[in-house]
Amino acid sequence: MNADRVTGARLAAWWVSTITRTAEGSVARDRRAEVASDVHDQLADAGRRGALGAGSRAVVGRVVRGVPSDLAWRVGLELRPGRFAWHLRNPSTAITTTFVAMVPLNAAADSAGTRARQLVDYRVPLWVATDILGVCILLLAMLALASRAWPGWTAGVESFQPGSRLERARRCATATLGIAMAGSAVFRFGALSLVGGVFWAAFAAALVTYLALLVVTGGVRLLTLGRYLPKVAA
Amino acid sequence: MAYRKPGTLLPLEAEILSAVAARGDSGAHGFVIAQDLAGGAESSKALVGHGTLYKALDRLRTRGLLNAEWEDSAAAEQAGRPRRRLYWITAAGATVLREARSAAKPGLRLGEAPA
Numbered sequence: 227m228n229a230d231r232v233t234g235a236r237l238a239a240w241w242v243s244t245i246t247r248t249a250e251g252s253v254a255r256d257r258r259a260e261v262a263s264d265v266h267d268q269l270a271d272a273g274r275r276g277a278l279g280a281g282s283r284a285v286v287g288r289v290v291r292g293v294p295s296d297l298a299w300r301v302g303l304e305l306r307p308g309r310f311a312w313h314l315r316n317p318s319t320a321i322t323t324t325f326v327a328m329v330p331l332n333a334a335a336d337s338a339g340t341r342a343r344q345l346v347d348y349r350v351p352l353w354v355a356t357d358i359l360g361v362c363i364l365l366l367a368m369l370a371l372a373s374r375a376w377p378g379w380t381a382g383v384e385s386f387q388p389g390s391r392l393e394r395a396r397r398c399a400t401a402t403l404g405i406a407m408a409g410s411a412v413f414r415f416g417a418l419s420l421v422g423g424v425f426w427a428a429f430a431a432a433l434v435t436y437l438a439l440l441v442v443t444g445g446v447r448l449l450t451l452g453r454y455l456p457k458v459a460a
Numbered sequence: 461m462a463y464r465k466p467g468t469l470l471p472l473e474a475e476i477l478s479a480v481a482a483r484g485d486s487g488a489h490g491f492v493i494a495q496d497l498a499g500g501a502e503s504s505k506a507l508v509g510h511g512t513l514y515k516a517l518d519r520l521r522t523r524g525l526l527n528a529e530w531e532d533s534a535a536a537e538q539a540g541r542p543r544r545r546l547y548w549i550t551a552a553g554a555t556v557l558r559e560a561r562s563a564a565k566p567g568l569r570l571g572e573a574p575a
Contacts, residue, residue: 239508242510245511253461257514259530259542259545260490260514260545261490261510261514262542263489263490263491263541263542263543263544263545264489264491264494264510265510266541266542267489267490267491267492267541267544268491268494268507268543269542271464271491271501284506284507287506287509288494288506288507288508288509288510289509289510289511290509291506291508291509291511292508292509292510292511292512292513292514294509294511295508295511295512295515295516296510296511296515297511298515299511299515299518300516326535429539
């Protein structure tokens with residue numbers, strides 16, 4: 227069996243490409259190449275001992291043990307100077323990440339009860355947190371739009387190139403979901419609830435689009451299964 | 461998670477510096493450093509996670525304690541494997557490592573905490 231096709235190698239390659247996705251080009255390339263070389267060396271070493279299966283499991287363990295550090299490394303990378311301009315040029319990554327953090331908060335705020343014997347009303351801090359994230363998303367979206375109109379802000383910043391048109395559409399739909407949910411959360415109260423309603427409608431439309439894109443992506447994968455299966459079996 | 465005073469080394473960083481220094485002029489690459497940290501090629505101890513190792517190497521390189529260079533692609537191609545990134549200890553790294561060793565309590569390994 228080819229050592230680069232075992233589960234450990236595949237998982238390591240998938241994880242490192244996921245964690246370095248949308249990171250700076252040279253940093254991402256270096257990290258991917260380093261991990262690929264490390265995994266190759268480890269599996270080659272295991273193969274020489276006649277223990278490729280154990281080597282593959284050991285690689286899986288190394289990937290899993292490294293996840294917290296990988297996440298911390300990625301957060302550190304995002305705090306480097308110049309990254310904000312990159313996010314203005316390519317806002318969908320930051321919007322989607324904030325949206326993913328916002329969904330459980332929003333759900334918890336919605337479901338927090340108002341029982342009479344409850345000492346603390348948890349809805350208030352939950353809504354405050356949700357609204358703060360919502361305002362962040364809306365501000366980022368507006369600044370990104372403004373930087374399109376006045377590109378001086380983001381001049382020279384490289385544009386992220388998704389792998390396919392389907393992926394580009396999915397990124398766009400997810401960012402729209404984030405913006406729509408942020409708008410519906412921020413403009414939820416009082417006279418502004420009408421604006422919130424418009425955002426809810428946009429959210430529903432974006433959700434339908436996103437689900438349709440997921441179905442299409444699944445369909446494409448099914449159609450290409452004949453090409454993919456032999457690789458898995460190998 | 462381990463926190464540090466500015467200018468000091470985390471136990472893992474001290475062990476990495478020590479492993480790289482032991483490899484001398486030939487330099488050390490990621491997998492061999494992971495093996496050395498686990499106690500050598502024959503050790504059955506689990507190797508350090510990729511994320512933990514490469515984050516620490518990145519930190520040491522940024523602090524100027526390690527130098528890194530990609531090996532020649534022709535050499536890697538000839539050996540039939542991907543290119544390795546080789547690390548060497550710098551003069552500043554050697555000084556910091558010496559200080560860390562002298563600060564370690566007698567009878568303890570570098571990076572080992574007293575019981």
